[in-house]
Amino acid sequence: MKTTLPEVLAPAGSLEKLKVAVLYGANAVYAGGQKFGLRTAADNFTLDELREGMDFAHARGSKVYVVLNSFLHDKDLAELPDFVRFLEEIGADAVIVSDLGVVRTVRALSKIPVHVSTQASTLNVEAAKFWKSMGATRIVLGREVSIKDAGIIRREADIEIEMFIHGSMCMAYSGNCVISNFTQGRDSNRGGCAHSCRFEYTLEDLATKEKKSAFFMSSKDLQGLRLLKDFIDAGIDSLKIEGRMKSHLYAGTMSKVYSEALRYYEEHGDFLSDDLLNWEKELSKVSHRSYTEASLENPAGAESIFNERENNSAAEWKMVGTVLKSSPESGIVIEVRNAFNQGDELEILPFRGSPVTVVAHEIMDLTRKTILRTKPTTIVRLPYHAGINSSQLVRQKSV
Amino acid sequence: MKLTGFAENLHELSLLKENGTEEVILGMRAFSRFGRLDENTFFPMVKRARELGLRIIFEWDILMTEESFKKTVADISPFLDVADAVRVQDPGAYHWAIQQTKKPLQFVAENGNHNIEALLGWCHAGAGRIERIILSIELSRDSILDYCQKLPVPAELLGLGRILLFYSPRSLLSPLNPERETVNEDIHALGESEESPHKGFPVLENRHGTFMFHIKEFCLLDYASDLKSLGLSFLRIDQRFNERNFFPEAAKTANREKMFESFREEYPQELMRGFYHVNKSDVLFPKLKNMRLQNRSGDYLGEVLEAEKGSHLAILVKNLRGIRVGDKFRIVHPKGALFEGEIHSLKDVNMTEQTFIPHDDLAIIPFINGVWVKSQVFLSTTNE
Known part of the structure; x- marks a missing residue:
């Protein structure tokens, strides 16, 4: 019997990131419009961009889910119907919703499938049954649920299940933190989260009067690569990567690694590959906090706390640019984000397969004048290299 | 009541x-x-x-x-x-x-x-x-x-x-006191955040x-x-x-x-x-948003990726219609300054003269004094 593999669902914080994620293998992406989502500070999509992103993804066999997962207030909800009708018109594959009022509104206006957001903290079979009875077709489980329990929920509630496999994590039950609301006047559940959990706190134990300083509410990042087989065996439908605010390199690397790993499984029926180490190396090349498997196997314990200041997060590699064009005539044309020098070793991430190492023996500017060092926000040419295509990401090991 | x-x-x-x-x-x-x-x-x-x-x-x-x-x-x-x-x-x-x-x-x-x-x-x-x-x-x-x-x-x-x-379902206070012997005992603490002027947030850990x-x-x-x-x-x-x-x-x-x-x-x-x-x-x-990025609908043509003084502007074409010679445009600098003009000369990424550059390609036009990288280009009137 052929095993059905879960989809890789990648974040798309902008139209460019959507294209990157799809090209690097994401089976689906999730994106937000200018309203109704939880990433107010992200670029997000205009209506034109949503339409273009939908067409781009669909043309390549990928799906697009649109987030409506704010806890909408009445005035927000009043603005929702026009947007829902628009989403149905452009063929959105689903909307991601955390509020019952939004579920009811979407259901009343359209046939767009409804996925219940992790913000709703759905944690058990009965909760999944409830949302199913409200018309939901998929549950994005709370990050506190183990893979084993997720499989039980999948079977007993008979509904599609999506689980986070990678990315930053709320320490609180999602949707159950209002620190920003009451301390900074910013509604964390409408996109205004101030990330108060990432700061250091001095804590006085009231019994011992002892004081200690700690980042006690900050969670390590989730990384579930080694548990892929468990996700598959549990019948999980979708593996979600957090991070709409994160970089193009992040969107591309995550989409590539997880989709390649699943393709390997499809071909070999296991993950017993040297590639596993390579995939893990790839995941470590993007900026991240220390990794944890959190509650995927057992409830997250003390080891899941990221008791460090944020800027200590690891970033072994930096993104130096994006390939804009690659042909024998043009050479490899790169939009430079971080400077590099003549002679530097760069890696270009192909959409499939191992990174291609390119040494910048010769760098030219757009007018074909030779230069020794690039500058950010410029466009340069490297000599043509077969197999390199536009939209591929260029990275360099951090010094 | x-x-x-x-x-x-x-x-x-x-x-x-x-x-x-x-x-x-x-x-x-x-x-x-x-x-x-x-x-x-x-x-x-x-x-x-x-x-x-x-x-x-x-x-x-x-x-x-x-x-x-x-x-x-x-x-x-x-x-x-x-x-x-x-x-x-x-x-x-x-x-x-x-x-x-x-x-x-x-x-x-x-x-x-x-x-x-x-x-x-x-x-x-x-x-x-x-x-x-x-x-x-x-x-x-x-x-x-x-x-x-x-x-x-x-x-x-x-x-x-x-x-x-x-x-949070996680035990976040007890890891700070691993020597505590009593399991499932409620732990009460007062927290003081480095970010907030407020002091004395009550924190409770229980089962x-x-x-x-x-x-x-x-x-x-x-x-x-x-x-x-x-x-x-x-x-x-x-x-x-x-x-x-x-x-x-x-x-x-x-x-x-x-x-x-x-x-x-x-x-x-x-x-x-x-x-x-x-x-x-x-x-x-609204203050959390980059308002410059909010105006990308309709007549938005693309973004300036390179501005080489005295030479050229490289625009990444983001409008599905592309850019044509004869298009009248306005460019909005990241700080808001407005520049208007018409495309008389248009080159592709190989610096070859063209009359049309399609979506997602680079369009090279002559440099305009004052325009800088990340400026946004909008269509004023078309040549269609």
Whole structure:
């Protein structure tokens, strides 16, 4: 019997990131419009961009889910119907919703499938049954649920299940933190989260009067690569990567690694590959906090706390640019984000397969004048290299 | 409008009764976030509450993963059976209680549920079993009025008590004190954030996880008569965290038998009314957005990726129609300056003259003094 593999669902914080994620293998992406989502500070999509992103993804066999997962207030909800009708018109594959009022509104206006957001903290079979009875077709489980329990929920509630496999994590039950609301006047559940959990706190134990300083509410990042087989065996439908605010390199690397790993499984029926180490190396090349498997196997314990200041997060590699064009005539044309020098070793991430190492023996500017060092926000040419295509990401090991 | 509250001992039951309440909320350690009753203390409380004629509301407000849920429902029946109603927040508990019990339900809609459509949804899905909705303390007066008018069941709101800011299932305090020997002991701490001028956030770790509260307590006692006029049915007084129970004073204040100013002076915690007058917790959002990026619809042609002084501008074409010679354009500098012009010369990435550059390609035009990288290019009039 052929095993059905879960989809890789990648974040798309902008139209460019959507294209990157799809090209690097994401089976689906999730994106937000200018309203109704939880990433107010992200670029997000205009209506034109949503339409273009939908067409781009669909043309390549990928799906697009649109987030409506704010806890909408009445005035927000009043603005929702026009947007829902628009989403149905452009063929959105689903909307991601955390509020019952939004579920009811979407259901009343359209046939767009409804996925219940992790913000709703759905944690058990009965909760999944409830949302199913409200018309939901998929549950994005709370990050506190183990893979084993997720499989039980999948079977007993008979509904599609999506689980986070990678990315930053709320320490609180999602949707159950209002620190920003009451301390900074910013509604964390409408996109205004101030990330108060990432700061250091001095804590006085009231019994011992002892004081200690700690980042006690900050969670390590989730990384579930080694548990892929468990996700598959549990019948999980979708593996979600957090991070709409994160970089193009992040969107591309995550989409590539997880989709390649699943393709390997499809071909070999296991993950017993040297590639596993390579995939893990790839995941470590993007900026991240220390990794944890959190509650995927057992409830997250003390080891899941990221008791460090944020800027200590690891970033072994930096993104130096994006390939804009690659042909024998043009050479490899790169939009430079971080400077590099003549002679530097760069890696270009192909959409499939191992990174291609390119040494910048010769760098030219757009007018074909030779230069020794690039500058950010410029466009340069490297000599043509077969197999390199536009939209591929260029990275360099951090010094 | 009636008052409601919690009791953790027989004395507190009497306090409730003496101050005019007709019900008591009982929370057990196993099922309630902050409940402290166990099976030895719960049943005597039930017995005494019955003697006093108090209706018993059983609080089951924890969130539960599947394993925890199964264990909980296996243990809960003896306690649920003696209650008059059950109070739940987990949608799983809500669904299970509707399917598996005959008890009236009180749904805690304090988390989100800031629109009438959601609240009506919880009522309607309850198949006639929802007897009360507990509203969020983030609601403004206008919203409370609206909901009280439209909801088919009575509504309840916190009138005095701690503001829960954060609920995590993880044990976050005990790792700081690994030498502690007692397992499952409640740990209380006061937190001081480096980011916030506020000091003294109460933090609690218990068997259900870790909870952080605001340094001030929520209080609408001075608006009790206003809330009554809005149609609110129940005002909750939560004294579970204070050494001395101020329920009698709170009740007198709510009933205007005691001056609010006098109550506030006497009360051990600072008080706040949250968003009662107005909820503007989205008013800062425009400042979080890069407004330059908000104008990309319709006539948006693309973005300047390179500006080589005296030579050229390289524009990444983002409009599906592409760019043509003869197009009239306007360019908006990141700082807002406006430049207008017409495309007379157009080159592709190979610096070859073209009359048209398609979507997603680089269009090279002559440099315009003052235009810089990240400037946005818009179509003024077309050459079509």
